Amino acid sequence: MNKDMATLIRGFLTALLLYFGTIGVSFEWFTQESINAFVVLISAAIALGINLYAVYKNTYVLTLVLKIK
Numbered sequence: 001m002n003k004d005m006a007t008l009i010r011g012f013l014t015a016l017l018l019y020f021g022t023i024g025v026s027f028e029w030f031t032q033e034s035i036n037a038f039v040v041l042i043s044a045a046i047a048l049g050i051n052l053y054a055v056y057k058n059t060y061v062l063t064l065v066l067k068i069k
Contacts, residue, residue, distance in 0.1 A: 006043045010035060 013035040020026065 003043075005046060006039050009042055010039045013038065 014032070017030060017032070017035065020030070
């Protein structure tokens with residue numbers, strides 16, 4: 001799922017880059033390399049979010065189990 005979302009974001013940003021090129025708008029910082037770097041950042045953020053949720057969930061379940069005993 002993480003890889004699929006990154007692929008969709010990369011495809012959208014690449015299409016946006018091509019669209020801007022077609023209408024004559026260009027940004028020096030908006031290149032294929034910057035798109036790839038942004039997709040890596042988004043992938044890392046998604047992975048971090050999933051891991052933070054897993055840690056929270058495991059801590060909450062453990063706290064709940066300890067309170068019941």
